Amino acid sequence: xxxxxxxxxxxxxxxxxxxxxxxxxxxxxxxxxxxxxxxxxxxxxxxxxxxxxxxxxxxxxxxxxxxxxxxxxxxxxxxxxxxxxxxxxxxxxxxxxxxxxxxxxxxxxxxxxxxxxxxxxxxxxxxxxxxxxxxxxxxxxxxxxxxxxxxxxxxxxxxxxxxxxxxxxxxxxxxxxxxxxxxxxxxxxxxxxxxxxxxxxxxxxxxxxxxxxxxxxxxxxxxxxxxxxxxxxxxxxxxxxxxxxxxxxxxxxxxxxxxxxxxxxxxxxxxxxxxxxxxxxxxxxxxxxxxxxxxxxxxxxxxxxx
Amino acid sequence: xxxxxxxxxxxxxxxxxxxxxxxxxxxxxxxxxxxxxxxxxxxxxxxxxxxxxxxxxxxxxxxxxxxxxxxxxxxxxxxxxxxxxxxxxxxxxxxxxxxxxxxxxxxxxxxxxxxxxxxxxxxxxxxxxxxxxxxxxxxxxxxxxxxxxxxxxxxxxxxxxxxxxxxxxxxxxxxxxxxxxxxxxxxxxxxxxxxxxxxxxxxxxxxxxxxxxxxxxxxxxxxxxxxxxxxxxxxxxxxxxxxxxxxxxxxxxxxxxxxxxxxxxxxxxxxxxxxxxxxxxxxxxxxxxxxxxxxxxxxxxxxxxx
Ligand SMILES: [Mn+2]
Ligand SMILES: [Mn+2]
Numbered sequence: 001x002x003x004x005x006x007x008x009x010x011x012x013x014x015x016x017x018x019x020x021x022x023x024x025x026x027x028x029x030x031x032x033x034x035x036x037x038x039x040x041x042x043x044x045x046x047x048x049x050x051x052x053x054x055x056x057x058x059x060x061x062x063x064x065x066x067x068x069x070x071x072x073x074x075x076x077x078x079x080x081x082x083x084x085x086x087x088x089x090x091x092x093x094x095x096x097x098x099x100x101x102x103x104x105x106x107x108x109x110x111x112x113x114x115x116x117x118x119x120x121x122x123x124x125x126x127x128x129x130x131x132x133x134x135x136x137x138x139x140x141x142x143x144x145x146x147x148x149x150x151x152x153x154x155x156x157x158x159x160x161x162x163x164x165x166x167x168x169x170x171x172x173x174x175x176x177x178x179x180x181x182x183x184x185x186x187x188x189x190x191x192x193x194x195x196x197x198x199x200x201x202x203x204x205x206x207x208x209x210x211x212x213x214x215x216x217x218x219x220x221x222x223x224x225x226x227x228x229x230x231x232x233x234x235x236x237x238x239x240x241x242x243x244x245x246x247x248x249x250x251x252x253x254x255x256x257x258x259x260x261x262x263x264x265x266x267x268x269x270x271x272x273x274x275x276x277x278x279x280x281x282x283x284x285x286x287x288x289x290x291x292x293x294x295x296x297x298x299x300x301x302x303x304x305x306x
Numbered sequence: 307x308x309x310x311x312x313x314x315x316x317x318x319x320x321x322x323x324x325x326x327x328x329x330x331x332x333x334x335x336x337x338x339x340x341x342x343x344x345x346x347x348x349x350x351x352x353x354x355x356x357x358x359x360x361x362x363x364x365x366x367x368x369x370x371x372x373x374x375x376x377x378x379x380x381x382x383x384x385x386x387x388x389x390x391x392x393x394x395x396x397x398x399x400x401x402x403x404x405x406x407x408x409x410x411x412x413x414x415x416x417x418x419x420x421x422x423x424x425x426x427x428x429x430x431x432x433x434x435x436x437x438x439x440x441x442x443x444x445x446x447x448x449x450x451x452x453x454x455x456x457x458x459x460x461x462x463x464x465x466x467x468x469x470x471x472x473x474x475x476x477x478x479x480x481x482x483x484x485x486x487x488x489x490x491x492x493x494x495x496x497x498x499x500x501x502x503x504x505x506x507x508x509x510x511x512x513x514x515x516x517x518x519x520x521x522x523x524x525x526x527x528x529x530x531x532x533x534x535x536x537x538x539x540x541x542x543x544x545x546x547x548x549x550x551x552x553x554x555x556x557x558x559x560x561x562x563x564x565x566x567x568x569x570x571x572x573x574x575x576x577x578x579x580x581x582x583x584x585x586x587x588x589x590x591x592x593x594x595x596x597x598x599x600x601x602x603x604x605x606x607x608x609x610x611x612x
Contacts, residue, residue: 108416
């Protein structure tokens with residue numbers, strides 16, 4: 001029986017590339033595995049897949065009765081809907097420990113690094129399996145994406161060494177140029193509907209039984225949002241109501257200025273002030289230095305809800 | 307600031323030896339760490355500590371505001387009472403994934419092997435740190451204990467290879483003899499009060515909001531319990547009431563006959579029948595081949611409560 005290797009809902013490049021890379025590794029060590037996904041690849045992810053000539057993993061939403069290896073999260077809200085009816089055989093991740101539980105022993109490769117693919121590289125090293133050129137390429141891109149080309153406070157020395165090693169395997173000399181190419185693709189928001197943009201990289205969190213949705217758009221220049229910011233705000237307000245959420249946040253991250261504009265709609269008008277100590281005006285605030293949802297946005301929120 | 311490295315409540319040899327071994331490793335890689343414990347060492351553990359000339363780790367029950375590395379579990383019921391006020395920086399374990407969660411990224415070294423110390427050996431290898439002779443000795447004993455000298459169905463090739471490597475480092479030729487010596491110590495129940503025996507290796511589990519306590523006593527011959535079985539049964543009945551538990555089980559494991567006598571008091575008179583398909587008489591049943599609480603006793607119970 002094959003293991004399905006799957007990342008989180010609304011998959012990012014780490015989830016998609018990680019599923020491909022880990023499924024390949026598992027197959028090499030004699031554990032049949034199939035990479036799958038829970039949603040459509042983002043334009044950034046599609047750029048990576050095209051660049052290294054991969055098909056997107058198979059779309060598969062139901063895992064009841066199957067064996068599943070979870071990539072890039074450990075949260076019930078981000079996992080397949082029927083994960084409780086599946087057997088989780090492993091988790092590779094780099095986030096806080098979430099609320100997934102199992103009834104049988106499993107393997108967890110979780111490290112406080114910038115990207116799940118950095119952990120997957122450690123797994124390749126542990127099993128002494130050679131990384132093919134094209135897989136090294138997508139792993140490298142996933143790390144450059146998650147670490148915002150090393151600018152994110154989540155980036156560690158392990159991530160940097162890992163990108164250097166993967167770039168060498170992939171035969172890429174200027175990996176930062178590849179990273180910028182990728183973020184330029186990501187910055188192209190022309191023609192996209194507000195909902196499509198809000199959902200492009202969106203995660204729900206259960207904070208003390210409050211559902212909190214947080215989206216993030218990372219671009220090279222925030223001016224791309226000038227004409228559509230009001231539409232984005234209207235959409236996160238709608239999303240809050242539709243999902244019966246306590247709060248929806250949208251982070252508009254300027255990777256060059258290294259900060260984020262935070263848009264918030266919440267049942268608690270003072271929430272962002274409480275969490276980030278910065279007053280918001282009409283639900284907008286500028287958070288200097290904030291690039292990482294995981295490290296800079298989620299933990300202070302959890303403190304507020306604790 | 308030091309990290310505290312601590313195993314579960316009612317510590318077994320894996321928890322105590324693992325805390326010592328992991329704290330040493332962390333100190334070697336420049337992360338100051340202190341091994342601690344949540345309770346008294348069992349006679350078996352004391353035998354191991356004495357044999358390799360270690361003091362027991364410091365008894366420490368409160369961890370609010372501290373950084374903690376969790377050994378040998380990932381369950382709230384088995385963790386320090388105030389773990390929610392601590393920062394969990396890591397988990398090394400070999401059980402099912404429990405309900406501990408964190409608000410910040412951490413490292414998890416969890417593998418489906420027979421003992422946490424087998425995983426800690428992998429950590430030594432990963433960091434390329436030499437294991438001192440005496441630490442190799444206690445790690446080896448912990449693995450022999452958890453795997454019942456390789457007889458438990460939880461035992462993997464990784465555990466066996468690990469014991470072989472550790473025995474060589476420790477300069478021990480006949481590690482199975484050391485294991486038997488250890489289980490003979492464990493089999494000495496003379497003079498111990500029923501409560502002391504029941505609690506010697508006792509774990510609480512939260513199963514769908516029912517509190518289930520499961521104790522286990524592993525001996526080389528079940529006849530040691532002949533005179534005290536009724537007292538043990540009276541005590542688990544008392545323990546059930548005191549702790550407002552749904553069920554208390556006590557496994558009397560015969561490591562030579564390779565099976566366990568199960569004593570049960572439960573709100574559900576049919577529970578053990580439902581879980582293990584073997585009828586019980588007056589709350590007693592013989593479960594042939596059952597040596598492992600983790601792999602053979604807990605999962606079928608969880609199915610019943612799912
Ligand atoms: Mn990631
Ligand atoms: Mn253990």
